[in-house]
Amino acid sequence: MAKHETPLLDQLESGPWPSFVSDLKQEAEKRAKNEKGLDLQIPVDVVEDLLGILELSYKHGKTHWKHGGIVGVFGYGGGVIGRYCDQPEMFPGVAHFHTIRVAQPAGKFYSTEYLRQLCNLWDFRGSGITNMHGSTGDIILIGTTTPQLEEVFYEMSHNMNQDLGGSGSNLRTPADCIGQARCEYACYDTQAICHDLTVEYQDELHRPAFPYKFKFKFDGCPNCCVASIARSDMSFIGTWKDDIRIDAEAVKAYVGGEIKSNGGAHAGRDWGAFDIQKEVVGLCPTGCMKYENGTLSINNKECTRCMHCINVMPRALRIGNDRGCSILVGAKAPILDGAQMGSLLVPFVEVNPEDEYQAIKDVIESIWDWWMEEGKNRERLGELIKRQGFQRLLEAVGIEAMPQHVQEPRSNPYIFWKEDEVEGGWERDIDEFRKDHKR
Amino acid sequence: MAFVSSGYNPDKPMEDRISDIGPRKYDEFYPEVIKKNKGKWLYHEILEPGILVHVAESGDKVYTVRAGGARLMSTSMIEEICDIADKHCDGKVRFTTRNNIEFMVDSEDKVAPLKQDLASRKFAGGSYKFPVGGTGAGITNIVHTQGWIHCHTPATDASGPVKATMDVLFDDFQNMRLPAHLRVSLACCLNMCGAVHCSDIAILGYHRKPPLLDHEYLDKMCEIPLAIAACPTAAIKPSKVDFKGTEVKSVAVKNERCMFCGNCYTMCPSMPLADREGDGIVIMAGGKVSNRITAPKFSKVVVAFIPNEAPRWPKTTEVIKNMVEAYAENANKYERLGEWAERIGWERFFDVCELDFTHHLIDDFRDPAYYTWRQTSQFKF
Ligand code: HEM
Ligand code: HEM
Ligand code: HEM
Ligand code: HEM
Ligand code: SF4
Ligand code: SF4
Ligand code: SF4
Ligand code: SF4
Numbered sequence: 001m002a003k004h005e006t007p008l009l010d011q012l013e014s015g016p017w018p019s020f021v022s023d024l025k026q027e028a029e030k031r032a033k034n035e036k037g038l039d040l041q042i043p044v045d046v047v048e049d050l051l052g053i054l055e056l057s058y059k060h061g062k063t064h065w066k067h068g069g070i071v072g073v074f075g076y077g078g079g080v081i082g083r084y085c086d087q088p089e090m091f092p093g094v095a096h097f098h099t100i101r102v103a104q105p106a107g108k109f110y111s112t113e114y115l116r117q118l119c120n121l122w123d124f125r126g127s128g129i130t131n132m133h134g135s136t137g138d139i140i141l142i143g144t145t146t147p148q149l150e151e152v153f154y155e156m157s158h159n160m161n162q163d164l165g166g167s168g169s170n171l172r173t174p175a176d177c178i179g180q181a182r183c184e185y186a187c188y189d190t191q192a193i194c195h196d197l198t199v200e201y202q203d204e205l206h207r208p209a210f211p212y213k214f215k216f217k218f219d220g221c222p223n224c225c226v227a228s229i230a231r232s233d234m235s236f237i238g239t240w241k242d243d244i245r246i247d248a249e250a251v252k253a254y255v256g257g258e259i260k261s262n263g264g265a266h267a268g269r270d271w272g273a274f275d276i277q278k279e280v281v282g283l284c285p286t287g288c289m290k291y292e293n294g295t296l297s298i299n300n301k302e303c304t305r306c307m308h309c310i311n312v313m314p315r316a317l318r319i320g321n322d323r324g325c326s327i328l329v330g331a332k333a334p335i336l337d338g339a340q341m342g343s344l345l346v347p348f349v350e351v352n353p354e355d356e357y358q359a360i361k362d363v364i365e366s367i368w369d370w371w372m373e374e375g376k377n378r379e380r381l382g383e384l385i386k387r388q389g390f391q392r393l394l395e396a397v398g399i400e401a402m403p404q405h406v407q408e409p410r411s412n413p414y415i416f417w418k419e420d421e422v423e424g425g426w427e428r429d430i431d432e433f434r435k436d437h438k439r
Numbered sequence: 440m441a442f443v444s445s446g447y448n449p450d451k452p453m454e455d456r457i458s459d460i461g462p463r464k465y466d467e468f469y470p471e472v473i474k475k476n477k478g479k480w481l482y483h484e485i486l487e488p489g490i491l492v493h494v495a496e497s498g499d500k501v502y503t504v505r506a507g508g509a510r511l512m513s514t515s516m517i518e519e520i521c522d523i524a525d526k527h528c529d530g531k532v533r534f535t536t537r538n539n540i541e542f543m544v545d546s547e548d549k550v551a552p553l554k555q556d557l558a559s560r561k562f563a564g565g566s567y568k569f570p571v572g573g574t575g576a577g578i579t580n581i582v583h584t585q586g587w588i589h590c591h592t593p594a595t596d597a598s599g600p601v602k603a604t605m606d607v608l609f610d611d612f613q614n615m616r617l618p619a620h621l622r623v624s625l626a627c628c629l630n631m632c633g634a635v636h637c638s639d640i641a642i643l644g645y646h647r648k649p650p651l652l653d654h655e656y657l658d659k660m661c662e663i664p665l666a667i668a669a670c671p672t673a674a675i676k677p678s679k680v681d682f683k684g685t686e687v688k689s690v691a692v693k694n695e696r697c698m699f700c701g702n703c704y705t706m707c708p709s710m711p712l713a714d715r716e717g718d719g720i721v722i723m724a725g726g727k728v729s730n731r732i733t734a735p736k737f738s739k740v741v742v743a744f745i746p747n748e749a750p751r752w753p754k755t756t757e758v759i760k761n762m763v764e765a766y767a768e769n770a771n772k773y774e775r776l777g778e779w780a781e782r783i784g785w786e787r788f789f790d791v792c793e794l795d796f797t798h799h800l801i802d803d804f805r806d807p808a809y810y811t812w813r814q815t816s817q818f819k820f
Contacts, residue, residue: 008750012599013564015606020509020598022562027513039443047513050588057587057596058749061715065591067708074452083589099589103462108534111468112521115532119514119521124443128514132534135582142511142589147442154447157457165462173462177536180478181469182493182501182543189478191465202459222730226536229735230637230728237730262773264485265575268615271772283773285732308732308773315482335629335700337671338807339636341735 002028003045004052008059024051027128038124042093042145046127049093050143053085071098071146073153077208079164080149096146097127101165102139102156103173103198103205106191107181117160125152136215137175138165164206169378171204172215179220179238184314185307186220187238187323188351194218196357197364210368211375211384221319222307228328228342233381234364235328235342236351240320243300244309250316251276251296262312280309324350327363329393330382340382343390345397347404363397370396470531472501472545488613489571490550502550503543506557506569507580507605507612510538511588511598519560519568527553537580537622539573572613576620578763579612581605582635583625586644592701593627594644594718600752601625604642607756608763618770618779621763622727629700639776640759641723641738648717649697650710654680658688661707669706672696698804720745720755724762725777736777741789743799758794765792784819 002025012021028047034040043049053064068082081099088095102118118139122128127143134140144152156162165173174197177183179190197216198205204214217228220238228235253259254274260267261274276296281289288302289309296316298309310317327349328342349359367381370393375384385393394401403409419426448454466474476495483493491503508516520540524532527549533541542553557569573579581604584590586597604623611617624635627644635641657663667675667690674696680689690710692703699717703710722745726738741762745754762776769791770779780788789796802808 009599010564011750012602013562013566015565015602016567016570016609017602017605017612018507018509018568018570019562019564019566019602020511021602022564022566023509023511023513023516026563027515030513030515040440041443043440054588054596058599061718061747061749062713063587063591063593065587065589067591067705075456075458083591097589105463105468106465107468108536109465109468109470109473110532110534112524112530112532114463114468115517115521119517123514130512130514130517131510131585132508132512132517132538132540133510135584137536150447150449150452151445154445157460158446158455160463161460162463163458163460175536178533180480181465181473182480182503184480184482184493186478195462195465199461202461205461206459224728224730224735227637227728229730230726260484263483263491263575265615265620266772267485267575268488268577268617279772283732306730306732311731312773333630334636335671335702338805339737341637341737 002051003048004055006051006055009051009055021051024129031123031128036123040123041125041148041151042127042143046093046097046143047129049091050097050127050129053087053091053094056087056090065097068098071149073150073164076164076206078167078170078206081167083143094127094143097143098146098149100126100141100144100149100152101134101136101167101173102141103163103165104133104137104139104175106174106176106194106198107178108133108137109181114160118162121152121155121160125155136165136172138173163202166205166213169208169210169212170206170214171201171210172213173205174198174216174218175226176218177220177225179218183220185223185238185310185319187240187319188220188325189353190218190220190236190238192353193236193351193357193360196353197361200356200361204368210372212378212380214368214371214381216364222305223311228331230331230341232331232342233329234367235331236325236360237328238319238323238351239305239326239348240323241348242320242322244298244303244320245318246296246298247316247318248295251313252294254313254316255294259313259315263314280312283308324348325360327360329367330380330385332380332382337383337386340386343382343385344405345393345399347402366397367393468531470501470529470543470545472499473543475499476501485575485615486550488577488615489574490554491574492547499545500547501543501545502547503541504550504553504557504571505535505573506540506542506571507573508538508540508569509598509602510583516568523553523556523569527556535580537573537582539580540569570609570612575615576617577611577613577615578608578617578621578623581623581625581642584627586627590627592630592704592712594646594713595627595642595720595747596749597625597627599750600642600720600755603751603753604756604759607760611763617763617767618772619775621766621776623759635723636737637726637728637735638738639724639727640762641726642755642759643721643723644718645721645744646699646701646712646714646718647744648712648714649674649692649694649699650701650703650712652680652689652692653709653711654682654687654689657690657707657709660709663688663690663707666690666703666707666710669702671700671702672698675703716746719747720752722755722758725780727775727777729775731775732773733775733778738777739785740800741792741794743797762792762794786819
């Protein structure tokens with residue numbers, strides 16, 4: 001018998017899509033039965049109370065969670081988010097119900113051994129409820145009490161070789177696409193650099209020293225499967241400098257209909273026979289492809305590496321061999337001055353594990369120096385760039401301006417010339433001037 | 440229940456402390472076939488909705504079966520995932536950025552039993568536990584945020600509207616009939632913990648009433664200067680208020696300047712915004728993050744407000760379903776929703792999707808607004 005009636009939530013149990021309500025209910029039952037005989041460290045009926053308080057929110061059309069208090073683990077300024085409910089008498093199980101962010105492994109691959117260890121820990125010391133995963137990328141453990149925070153951290157760090165993730169004004173746990181692990185489009189090893197930078201910048205991740213949050217995300221190619229260009233202060237997008245590799249035989253096979261276009265992604269509808277002229281050449285945004293006499297050719301100098309042709313014919317067209325990544329900076333959510341997309345800062349840089357990505361770390365660290373010096377409290381990098389101008393960013397990072405930095409040149413002439421750019425400087429003598437120009 | 444120590448000593452927190460070790464290293468968790476062929480993949484193909492094969496230079500193949508799931512997940516579910524991975528996948532499993540679960544096997548004969556196993560598992564309430572799909576030119580899982588289950592600022596729930604929407608869009612999770620893939624996201628307040636701003640369709644929680652002022656407690660619970668500084672539109676000013684005969688320090692809000700962002704509430708718990716009538720959903724459309732053919736785009740607001748209709752948000756799901764159908768019917772192959780809207784013109788988009796255009800949809804927020812007005816004599820009737 002359920003502790004609280006949940007007539008509204010019950011309506012979310014039907015329909016085909018996995019029901020979180022059914023899942024919460026099975027978890028509530030599991031805790032009540034406690035077949036493993038665990039000495040549960042937080043109340044046995046927390047999930048019942050979680051369902052109860054959620055039902056109340058469905059009834060009231062409002063949340064029943066209050067602000068987080070300052071809770072955390074010793075020495076870290078992030079990784080835990082305090083959470084209290086505003087009806088503790090009705091729902092004592094979730095009166096204190098803090099979130100723990102756990103740093104996810106790059107690529108989000110897991111062994112079942114690891115996941116089971118995590119489940120055991122969380123059943124014992126927490127609610128048994130998680131997010132797999134939070135939108136930054138961390139594993140999110142939802143709901144435990146203050147005394148359990150250090151205990152969870154101690155067990156994780158001692159028995160699981162596992163650390164917490166980031167929250168607050170610090171580096172957030174970086175995230176990446178699956179990349180070379182299983183994707184033929186990947187221009188660099190996203191997991192390797194994501195892990196390397198996460199480990200290198202542990203101090204920045206755990207101890208808030210920044211004006212506000214900071215995120216890295218790694219996309220292996222311009223398809224942007226982790227949405228780095230929209231979601232990260234520094235976005236690393238794989239790219240190449242040389243030619244798209246063409247397999248002429250495979251092109252013929254696509255044209256002849258022997259291979260399904262776009263990896264079979266459009267199989268749910270009859271779109272007619274594959275038309276290379278219309279579907280590939282005609283949709284190339286730069287018009288740099290030609291299909292003549294059964295041969296496909298690309299004027300690679302004009303190609304902007306949008307991925308369309310490669311996506312349509314992955315067996316015939318492959319990314320180039322001279323690979324690296326572009327760095328875009330300043331993406332952020334709209335809160336305050338409006339959303340920003342990442343702006344191109346470094347068109348191409350090698351992703352070199354041999355020297356531990358030194359060229360990339362140089363860019364990161366000079367950006368941090370500038371942002372920590374000039375950024376106001378709660379000012380994201382993108383807002384600082386807008387406030388001080390892209391030129392200031394270039395100066396801070398020591399990069400020369402180039403046409404790749406802009407969509408188009410400015411359409412106003414209001415240039416803030418600096419004195420040292422103007423011949424003879426700005427110091428002038430009015431008396432000298434008046435010699436030739438009477439008042 | 441007795442407190443069981445992990446070994447941690449609160450009197451000596453630094454004793455035996457391990458910190459700054461970061462996450463586990465990714466390659467501990469790779470399936471063998473991934474470890475062996477990493478960086479040497481030749482091409483991939485979607486065999487059927489939810490099932491991919493990747494072929495390596497070595498000739499090795501990895502078959503991936505992708506299953507949707509609620510990201511709000513109990514350890515019971517995770518343990519069930521582990522059981523499946525132990526049975527079929529040598530104990531390895533992966534999650535995608537969009538909260539799908541990927542089970543990988545190294546030969547074709549292992550695919551059918553895995554698929555059957557996943558499809559056969561249902562919750563007591565009747566829904567699938569692991570629906571297979573989410574590939575190609577269809578609709579994959581919704582990325583979303585916390586909502587009423589665990590956050591203090593939401594203007595709508597997250598898991599509920601997501602469940603309701605995915606139920607309505609379920610056919611397109613298991614089909615690939617759309618002109619291109621279509622991404623749906625949800626964020627339960629305009630902090631947008633879920634990056635909904637660049638999605639083909641975004642569901643966004645929004646408040647519409649300015650903060651209540653709990654004058655009795657405001658000065659005791661909050662740093663008034665911080666609350667004032669938090670407001671992006673400078674709507675808040677300090678004020679002395681008569682509270683039951685005594686003068687207390689508090690704030691005043693110029694309501695007509697409020698954009699309902701909730702920043703003040705974040706800084707000051709005595710300024711709550713949540714309200715049954717005030718809160719609801721904004722629908723945005725036409726964003727994308729991929730660089731394919733056209734540059735990434737922001738989503739645009741296409742419906743200014745839909746009330747919260749718990750538990751199934753019927754109006755919200757209806758608007759979304761109509762948009763998906765109009766897109767499926769009218770867009771060209773490979774065209775994303777936003778590219779289609781731009782090609783036919785947004786005036787035509789509202790027509791075709793049977794959406795009302797109201798003054799709320801004309802941007803009036805700061806400088807960028809101007810660039811969204813029409814500075815040409817070209818338009819469609
Ligand atoms: C005033 C501003 C903000 C406040 C008060 C705020 C507050 C919160 C809180 C309390 C949570 C935790 C919910 C929970 O797990 O209990 C959260 C989660 C999160 N926030 Fe924010 N947030 C703010 C702005 C932002 C912005 C601007 C972004 C992104 C650019 C963001 C990204 C996130 C993400 C990714 C999560 C994890 C959400 C999830 O996976 O469910 N937040 N935020
Ligand atoms: C204090 C400010 C300004 C003064 C005193 C001023 C004065 C003048 C004068 C005296 C003329 C010549 C009229 C004639 O003899 O035909 C003129 C023409 C013109 N001004 Fe201004 N002007 C000012 C600002 C501006 C500004 C800000 C703009 C544009 C943004 C502007 C655009 C023009 C144009 C387009 C013409 C016509 C040029 C032509 O076709 O001959 N003026 N202005
Ligand atoms: C460095 C700044 C600028 C220079 C050197 C400049 C120069 C000129 C010149 C030489 C003309 C042609 C005058 C003629 O027909 O005899 C002109 C016309 C004009 N300028 Fe500018 N201009 C400048 C900035 C601007 C700005 C900032 C604006 C407006 C925002 C502006 C608006 C116009 C307009 C409206 C005309 C008249 C165009 C027409 O007759 O079709 N100008 N300007
Ligand atoms: C309506 C509201 C929005 C909400 C609720 C929202 C929420 C979020 C959240 C939660 C994140 C954190 C993602 C993560 O890292 O896990 C995020 C990230 C981001 N959002 Fe939004 N977002 C919204 C709108 C926008 C808009 C309009 C833009 C841009 C135009 C935008 C740009 C970004 C960017 C760039 C990130 C980067 C995330 C990151 O730094 O990782 N968001 N957003
Ligand atoms: S971003 Fe590119 S490399 Fe990474 S998974 Fe997506 S398509 Fe593959
Ligand atoms: S990648 Fe894009 S720009 Fe380059 S040839 Fe292919 S379609 Fe054209
Ligand atoms: S989007 Fe807003 S309400 Fe939702 S979890 Fe994030 S901060 Fe909380
Ligand atoms: S909700 Fe936002 S705009 Fe309104 S008063 Fe609060 S901080 Fe200012």
